[in-house]
Amino acid sequence: MAVIRDVMPAFQLFQPNSIAEAQRLLEQHGQDAWVMAGGLDSFDWLKDRIKRPKALVDLSGIEELRGVRTTADGIEIGAMTTLTEVVGNPIIQQKYGLLAQAAELVASPQIRNQGTLGGNVSQDARCWYYRAGWPCYRAGGNICYADTPVGRNREHAILHAERCVAVNPSDSAPALIALDAKFVMQTPKGERVVDAEDYFIGPEIDITRMNILQPGYLLTAIRIPSAWAGAQFYFEKVRDRNVWDFPLLNVASAMMLSGDTIQGIRIAVNAAAARPLRLKAVEDAVRGKQRTATTGELAGKLAVQGAIPLQFNAYKVPLMRNLVKRAISGVEEATWAS
Amino acid sequence: MGFIEWATSPLGQNVPIHIAWFLIWVALIAGMLFLIVHVIYIRYFAGAKEFAADASPEIAARLPARVPRHSLVARAFHWIMAASMFTLLFTAFLPKAGVQFDWVTYHWIAGVVLTVSVVFHIFHASFFLDFWSIWPDKADLEDAWKRVQRFLGKPAGLPRKFAKYPLENKLYHGAIIVTGMSAILTGVFMMSRVRTPFFRRNPYLFTDMTWGLMYVLHGLAGVGLITLVIVHVYFAVRPEKLPITASMIVGSMSREFYLQEHDPKRWVVETLPNPRRGVADAD
Numbered sequence: 001m002a003v004i005r006d007v008m009p010a011f012q013l014f015q016p017n018s019i020a021e022a023q024r025l026l027e028q029h030g031q032d033a034w035v036m037a038g039g040l041d042s043f044d045w046l047k048d049r050i051k052r053p054k055a056l057v058d059l060s061g062i063e064e065l066r067g068v069r070t071t072a073d074g075i076e077i078g079a080m081t082t083l084t085e086v087v088g089n090p091i092i093q094q095k096y097g098l099l100a101q102a103a104e105l106v107a108s109p110q111i112r113n114q115g116t117l118g119g120n121v122s123q124d125a126r127c128w129y130y131r132a133g134w135p136c137y138r139a140g141g142n143i144c145y146a147d148t149p150v151g152r153n154r155e156h157a158i159l160h161a162e163r164c165v166a167v168n169p170s171d172s173a174p175a176l177i178a179l180d181a182k183f184v185m186q187t188p189k190g191e192r193v194v195d196a197e198d199y200f201i202g203p204e205i206d207i208t209r210m211n212i213l214q215p216g217y218l219l220t221a222i223r224i225p226s227a228w229a230g231a232q233f234y235f236e237k238v239r240d241r242n243v244w245d246f247p248l249l250n251v252a253s254a255m256m257l258s259g260d261t262i263q264g265i266r267i268a269v270n271a272a273a274a275r276p277l278r279l280k281a282v283e284d285a286v287r288g289k290q291r292t293a294t295t296g297e298l299a300g301k302l303a304v305q306g307a308i309p310l311q312f313n314a315y316k317v318p319l320m321r322n323l324v325k326r327a328i329s330g331v332e333e334a335t336w337a338s
Numbered sequence: 339m340g341f342i343e344w345a346t347s348p349l350g351q352n353v354p355i356h357i358a359w360f361l362i363w364v365a366l367i368a369g370m371l372f373l374i375v376h377v378i379y380i381r382y383f384a385g386a387k388e389f390a391a392d393a394s395p396e397i398a399a400r401l402p403a404r405v406p407r408h409s410l411v412a413r414a415f416h417w418i419m420a421a422s423m424f425t426l427l428f429t430a431f432l433p434k435a436g437v438q439f440d441w442v443t444y445h446w447i448a449g450v451v452l453t454v455s456v457v458f459h460i461f462h463a464s465f466f467l468d469f470w471s472i473w474p475d476k477a478d479l480e481d482a483w484k485r486v487q488r489f490l491g492k493p494a495g496l497p498r499k500f501a502k503y504p505l506e507n508k509l510y511h512g513a514i515i516v517t518g519m520s521a522i523l524t525g526v527f528m529m530s531r532v533r534t535p536f537f538r539r540n541p542y543l544f545t546d547m548t549w550g551l552m553y554v555l556h557g558l559a560g561v562g563l564i565t566l567v568i569v570h571v572y573f574a575v576r577p578e579k580l581p582i583t584a585s586m587i588v589g590s591m592s593r594e595f596y597l598q599e600h601d602p603k604r605w606v607v608e609t610l611p612n613p614r615r616g617v618a619d620a621d
Contacts, residue, residue, distance in 0.1 A: 135345030141355045142553045143531065143541050145348070162442060163532055204440040206433075308533075 008046040012055045019064050022057055023186050023218055029055040030215045036060075037080060037119035040111060045124070050133040065118075065220060068092065074226040076184075079118025079219045083172070084109070086117055096224055098233035098252055102175035105237045108244040118219045121173045121183075121199070122211055125166035125274070126246055127156065137164045137207045146310070153310040155248060158317055160273040162204040165310060171237055173200065173276040174252040174268035179228050184221040185213070193223075197268070200275035210274065228254045228266065234327040238319060247271040249319050253327040260290050267327055269303070272320055279303050279324065286328055296329030342554055347546040354550035357557035359434050365561035369568030376572070385489075389601075390496040397602045404590040405607050407502075407582075412467070415459050416586055422452040426521075427567065430560055446534055449525045456522060471502045474512075477604065478505040501604035513566055521559035524552045 011034070016022040026033050034053035036042040037060075045051035059065060065080035068089045075091055086092055086103040093100050106112055106120060125131075125138060127146055135141030146153040147165045156165040173196070181196040199211050213219060232255040239245035253267040265283050270276040282299045289295045300321035307317050341361060342354045408416070425448035429441040463469055481497035482505050488494050503511075527544070530537040544552070574583045581595040596607070 134348050135353075135355055139345075140343070141345050142549065143546075147539065148541055161533075162440070201438075204442065205438045 006047055008043075009049050009052045011046075011053050013058060014055060015058045015061050017061045017063070019062060019186060019218065019220055022059060022062060023216075025055070025057050026218055027188050027216045029057075033057055033215065035213075035218065037122070038082070038115040040107075040115050041119060041123040044131065048131070048133065050131070059218075071223065074224045074229065076221050076223045077117055078221055080116045081118075083112035083115050083117060083120060086172075087112065095226070095229035096179055098178055098231075098235055098254055099172060099175045099224070101233065101235040102171045102237075102250070102252060105235070105250075106171045107246075111244075117172060117222060121170050121176065121222075122213060122219060123170060125164075125210060126169045127164075127166035128152070130166060137203065138166060140208060149311055151310070152312065154312040155246070155271070156310055156313055157273050158304075158307040158309050158313060158320070159277060160202050160204070160275070161308065161310075162202060162207070162274075164203040164207050164274060166203075166274055167271045168200060168210055168273070168275050169246040170270060170276065171247055171250055174250055174270040175235060176222060176224070177268035177276055177278050178233075178252040178254040178266045179224050180254075180266060182223040182225070183219060184223060186218045186220055187214075188216045196222075197276070197278045202274045228256075231256050234330070236323055236326060238323065249316060249323055251320075251323040251327045255291070255328075257291060260292070262286050262289055262291050262295070262328075265328075267299075267324065269320060269324065272307075272316065281305075282324060282328075291329060293325075293329045296325035296327075299328045300325035349546070351546060353546045354554050356550075356553045357561065361557070361561045362431050362434055362564065365564040366568070369565040369572075372565070372569055373572050388488075388496050389499045391498075392597070398593070398597055401593045401596065401602075401607060403593055405593055405596040406590045407585040408589050409467075410589065411462060413586055413589060415455055415462070418455045419452060419459070422448045422455065423563065423567065426452060427560070427564060431564070442532060446525075446529055446532060449522070449529070450536075452518075453522050453526065456518065468502070471605075472508055472511050474505055474508045475501075477501070478508065481505070498604065499601035500599055501601060504599075510566070510570065513562075517559045517562040517566060520555050521563065524556040524559070527552060528556060 014025050016025055026035065032054035034042065034046075034051065034056045036056055036058045039058075042056075046053075046056075059080055062080060065078040066085075067078050067081060068085070068091060069076045069078075070091065075096070077086065077092075083103045083106050087100050089100070103112070103117070103120075106115065127136075127138070129145035129151070130136050130138045133139070134145055135143070136146075137144050144164050145151055146156050147161065147163075153165060155167065157167050177196045179196075182193050183196060183199040185192045185194070194212065201209060201212055234253045234255070235250070237247045237250040239247055247270060249269060249271045251267070251269045253265060255262055256264040265287060266278070267282055268276050268278045279299075279302075282302050285302050286295050286299050300323075303324040304317050304321045307320070309317055341358055343356050343358055344352055345355045347353045426445060429445040429448065433439065433441050463472075477498060478501075484494040484497045488497075530540050530543055533539060541549075543549075573579050581591045585591040596602075
């Protein structure tokens with residue numbers, strides 16, 4: 001692991017109090033700017049002196065970016081809304097409980113008090129070779145230290161690895177994909193709204209980024225439509241330390257049932273690849289079927305098709321299979337398979 | 339602003355990791371500058387082509403109306419190589435220019451196609467074509483010197499007409515060999531760093547320094563090829579070169595163009611059916 005050096009490198013600190021001002025600063029400083037939300041990802045990078053931005057734009061003073069608002073078609077959550085606020089919001093609890101469940105399982109209460117929803121979905125990879133400042137692919141180099149016969153890759157990707165095998169560590173991201181959320185960004189060309197699954201990109205597209213944010217871009221809000229409000233939700237996160245850890249894998253699903261028949265479903269997993277994966281093949285396969293252990297079994301098998309485990313993470317294949325199975329058929333119906 | 343990007347390896351060693359990406363733009367600008375300078379040279383400075391002697395009427399009379407230049411196999415190689423080269427360049431450099439897509443798979447597949455076609459070309463040119471026709475010889479150098487002297491206004495005899503390939507063509511082929519083989523050889527080793535059906539991933543095949551130098555050489559060859567390809571395409575579409583370009587499609591050129599540019603003693607065209615000599619390798 002990196003040696004914590006504690007003293008951050010010098011940078012210009014900007015603390016705008018409006019989206020417009022933040023946007024102007026980001027455009028002005030371009031690639032030299034670093035956007036800081038709750039600071040939980042940023043301070044690791046800065047204190048380790050691995051990232052050395054010239055300008056840091058602290059979003060904590062922008063009230064417009066905070067809070068949960070109801071809209072004509074659902075809700076809009078400001079990107080700087082803390083995870084604790086998301087968990088405690090009555091509308092989210094009542095209608096979009098999946099997000100509340102996911103946010104409540106992020107790290108520790110202290111971190112949820114400081115961490116924001118926008119920061120949670122936009123955080124960088126946690127691969128320790130990358131975080132230690134080694135010149136890997138994701139850092140702009142030409143090697144993946146984790147994807148070698150002796151690399152420590154227990155937490156890494158089993159799907160869609162492309163040179164880099166780091167995974168996306170967000171818990172809220174798969175929940176937002178399952179809820180069909182839209183991410184709202186301010187860009188130099190104006191507002192841009194994308195589907196939650198399109199916000200994330202894998203290494204095959206850009207190996208140095210985990211999302212589509214570019215210099216000058218600012219994630220301002222996340223909109224959740226009412227289409228899946230009150231659906232049958234399932235969220236499960238598996239981690240090494242249940243009190244405080246990143247996911248080894250998590251799964252989120254939103255299901256519309258008619259009796260025992262699955263009328264509609266959205267399901268996503270994270271920490272299996274460098275981006276949260278919406279399992280469209282699984283959705284298509286189980287739609288119209290009875291919600292049974294057999295259907296869950298089928299979904300689990302389908303979900304892990306194409307998985308290529310690394311030296312130390314083969315356990316993730318049966319883990320993902322079982323999590324998807326449980327997300328479809330429920331914990332009571334699912335039986336563990338190795 | 340260096341030409342090479344450096345990083346500190348886990349062992350604390352300062353190692354190169356790749357070329358600086360601004361070299362892509364340098365290569366593009368260099369290619370465009372060459373183009374502009376050449377257009378100006380042709381428009382304002384170049385005199386009419388003058389050659390020492392024409393072919394005798396007897397030789398001219400023996401020539402077919404269409405002089406065979408490139409065999410079907412040679413042409414197929416050329417266009418396969420061209421397609422793979424364009425794919426390699428676009429997949430390598432478009433992502434660096436901001437056009438993002440899943441490029442690695444297309445890149446290594448195009449690299450395999452190029453490698454196989456080049457290996458075939460070496461074999462084909464060595465054993466079935468006139469191998470030496472693409473290499474500069476003494477007559478090329480003597481004639482080039484005469485052309486330089488005449489351009490500078492110094493007294494010199496008239497140069498001979500060209501053999502199958504002019505000296506510039508041969509030098510270009512040499513430059514392509516150097517850059518192309520550098521890209522291919524380094525690329526073959528680099529395939530051991532990505533997931534392909536051919537190699538078991540082994541990033542520790544070489545030291546960090548050797549790998550770094552390999553990536554730098556691959557990058558330098560790549561940006562060099564940007565310039566070379568621009569130059570090649572430019573000459574391919576120049577009006578006075580169109581008969582040569584067309585021969586890479588149809589396989590032959592007109593007797594008139596042949597007699598205008600080429601010396602029948604230096605590029606002997608046998609008028610027998612399926613003449614082997616004279617149907618030399620592709621550029």
